[in-house]
Amino acid sequence: MGRYFNLAELYIAxxxxxxxxxxxxxxxxxxxxxxxxxxxxxxTMAQLKAHExxxxxxxxxxxxxxxxxxxxxxxxxxxxxLDAVGRAKSFIKLPALLLYIAAHELVHVIRFSxxxxxxxAPEEEKRREEERVHIITRNVLQPCMNADLKLVIDxxxxxYQIC
Ligand SMILES: [Zn+2]
Numbered sequence: 001m002g003r004y005f006n007l008a009e010l011y012i013a014x015x016x017x018x019x020x021x022x023x024x025x026x027x028x029x030x031x032x033x034x035x036x037x038x039x040x041x042x043x044t045m046a047q048l049k050a051h052e053x054x055x056x057x058x059x060x061x062x063x064x065x066x067x068x069x070x071x072x073x074x075x076x077x078x079x080x081x082l083d084a085v086g087r088a089k090s091f092i093k094l095p096a097l098l099l100y101i102a103a104h105e106l107v108h109v110i111r112f113s114x115x116x117x118x119x120x121a122p123e124e125e126k127r128r129e130e131e132r133v134h135i136i137t138r139n140v141l142q143p144c145m146n147a148d149l150k151l152v153i154d155x156x157x158x159x160y161q162i163c
Contacts, residue, residue: 002079004046012095013076013102017042019144020102027140028110040072040109042102048075055080058101058156061108063119070119072112074105084156092155096148100156104137111136 005013025035045053052075054060060075081101085094111117117129138153 002045002077003082005044005076005078005082009078009082009094010044013042013044013098016095016098016102017074017106020099020106020140023143024103024106024110024140026143030110038109038113039066039070040074042074042076042105044076045078053077058084058097059105061105063112070113072109074102074109076101088155091151093148093152096146096152097156099144099149100137100141100152103140104133107133107136107140 052060052062054077058077058081060077062073062075064071081097085092085097112119121129141149
């Protein structure tokens, strides 16, 4: 049985997505009008359905059909994220790790929504897209780079998996 975010950790996660949204929108030149076209939400483990839980990645991106197109759900895997922070003890800070995860998932959502990447791509292409997303995420985060974030990027970006 995995661990769930407590209230303080849920607050940190919400904050991370709020910040990541701001910097990702600035990076991609998205204004309030086309931001509405990005259809996604963020869920933590307590809210996930069985198929949205996935071992092996910090977050799992699901896509659903709705009447006007596609809708994305970022499914945060609380226990893996908390394990990574716990294992790394004082090195990896939860706010920095969650900011990285948020920016990374938003880059996926933006690229899928704009047709710059294919959600249904074969494995080989998904791997290449994952590499592109790593590089783009690093660039997106550049304006708020600090020691904690750099450590996260150095430690985890190569082990992050697309789902
Ligand atoms: Zn990814």
